[in-house]
Amino acid sequence: MQETLHDAELYRRKSTPLYLTPKFYYFCHFAAMAALVPFLALYYRQLGLGEQTIGLLTGLPPLLTLVVAPLWGALADATQRHQRLLQIALGGLFLTVLLFSLVRNPIWLLPLVLLYALFNAPIIPLVDNTVLALLGERQAIYGRLRLWGALGWGVAGTVAGLLIERFGLTWSFYSALLFLVGCLVATLKFQVQPAQIGQPFWQGIRFFITNRAWLVFLITLFINGVAAGVGNNFLFLYLDELAASEVLMGATLLVATASEIPIFFFGDRLLNRLGARGLLLLSLSATVVRMAGYALMSAAWVALPINLLHGLTFSAMWVAGVSYANRAAPPGMGATAQGVLSGVSMGIAGATGAVIGGYLYESVGPAATFGWAGVAVAGGLIFFALVGQRARDIQSTVSR
Known part of the structure; x- marks a missing residue:
């Protein structure tokens, strides 16, 4: 009990940038997702796809997450290069979203959706693991950092909706790209000494x-x-x-x-x-x-x-x-x-x-x-x- 109260007191003081980077990252990441994910089905429909095809494209990423996320995590643990792999995944996601904004022929959507699943699936698991390592013995306050993701979702979802209504669906991608740049900047501040694997x-x-x-x-x-x-x-x-x-x-x-x-x-x-x-x-x-x-x-x-x-x-x-x-x-x-x-x-x-x-x-x-x-x-x-x-x-x- 006393340890957790001490953790909360350390959080309230906020005298170190330790907590600022995770909060900024979670805000930007979920803001990017709020600007992008809810509007993808509308974008597919705008390109002339039917409901069944839209269902297939929207259903593929969560299915692939089951395989992709653990594989990235295992690779990060095996190589001890968590930060570098996170940056690679974010860079790949940024390029994929950029390509989405340029697509005019629906034939390119399936490979882009596969790339989206490949690069997006591991990001939050890698970030959560990094944040827990940053917090060390203060992991109980993880939720106080993660709540900034909820704030990012709420703010960006509203703003993106207004921009899309005024300027069109491509602004969904532009908004997401802007926030993904913020994510990439935040990862430069993630400096964690990875835990050594304690067994084969x-x-x-x-x-x-x-x-x-x-x-x-x-x-x-x-x-x-x-x-x-x-x-x-x-x-x-x-x-x-x-x-x-x-x-x-x-x-x-x-x-x-x-x-x-x-x-x-x-x-x-x-x-x-x-x-x-x-x-x-x-x-x-x-x-x-x-x-x-x-x-x-x-x-x-x-x-x-x-x-x-x-x-x-x-x-x-x-x-x-x-x-x-x-x-x-x-x-x-x-x-x-x-x-x-x-x-x-x-x-x-x-x-x-x-x-x-x-x-x-x-x-x-x-x-x-x-x-x-x-x-x-x-x-x-x-x-x-x-x-x-x-x-x-x-x-x-x-x-x-």
Whole structure:
């Protein structure tokens, strides 16, 4: 308790630029994503693509994340060149976005989407690993730095929307490129002495494949991520059926983004009080309530108070997941752990949620779709709680 309070006090003093670079990076990165990702489908449609093709192009990156992110992380841990690989990934992403802005023939979109997935997938896992290394023993305050990503998303999403409405969709790419330059500048300030691998590299890789507690953790995050994929892909369709206006839909995003900030800010206290496992259980419980709320709502405006739970369902999950993965990882393999975390929760889980959600939405309707998503997460909650002691003892299974 005293150690965490001391960490928070060090954060409040902010007498060193240690915290400024991560905050600036997270702001710029998620600002770039807010300016780019929500508008890609509109850009594809503007180039004359049909709905099925658009679905394929938007679904490929999260699927590829499952493979790409862990591979980059493993390469970074094996070579101990985390900063250089991060800069290569950012440079590749910058060039890919620039090429996107120049495309007029749809035939080039598939290779560009593949390049986008290749370079974008490892960035946040590498950055999270770097930030945790920078914080050292003060890792509990990670959320206070990560919240700047939520601020960047909210600010840039609004500004990019105004620019696109006035000047056209290409300004989505120009805005993203500007913020990516900020990301590249920030990486020049990331000076971290990488942790040495404490065991043979392939023995560490074996841990990620065979450790029972780690696999329980990943299965739980996968189930939660599937439900998140359902929400991310089908909530607006559901709201449209409930006659929601575009303004109301935008307001639900604003409420969700705003709800992230206090959870990230107080993440250190939540981790201190509940631990990573307890915080993950809280997040799963909130997801069950959120999915049930969507299933039961009869008017579109009800989504506004429901989306206040987004901070618990996403931010709490991410703070807990990053902390859990970092503590579980064998020494010197933090980037690999963060890559696997991202690949499962943001990659294959989101894509699975989109596929299963689409089938259920068409078969049983939106309310039942969200209801079944809630049931699945409730099952994941029970599963994680029942094996919780074994998962809690994960550190004892790793030689440090």
